[in-house]
Amino acid sequence: MPISKILSNSIQDDLKFRGKGTGLVADTSDNRSNTPTTGDMRFNTTVGKYELYNGAKWQTVDPSEISMAMSIALGG
DSSP states (O other), X not given: OOGGGSOTTSOXXXXXXXXXXXXXXXXXXXXXXXXXXTTOEEEETTTTEEEEEOSSSEEEEOHHHHHHHHHHHTTO
8 A cells, every 4th residue: 555545643553564564453352442443453362363343342353354354445
């Protein structure tokens, strides 16, 4: 994704760019954000699954769903 497509208010400090990929927050269930925003994603180390905040609760998601969504979002 071109850097011009990234808005200054849409990247949070927890996103890490690592050359060929990115890193999500990885933490326990007890350390979930107290103020999540719809669409926030994280890896829950307590249960070993990816989670997505749907606006009401944290919901586990299959990695293949994340891959497909990212591909669509990035025009792939």
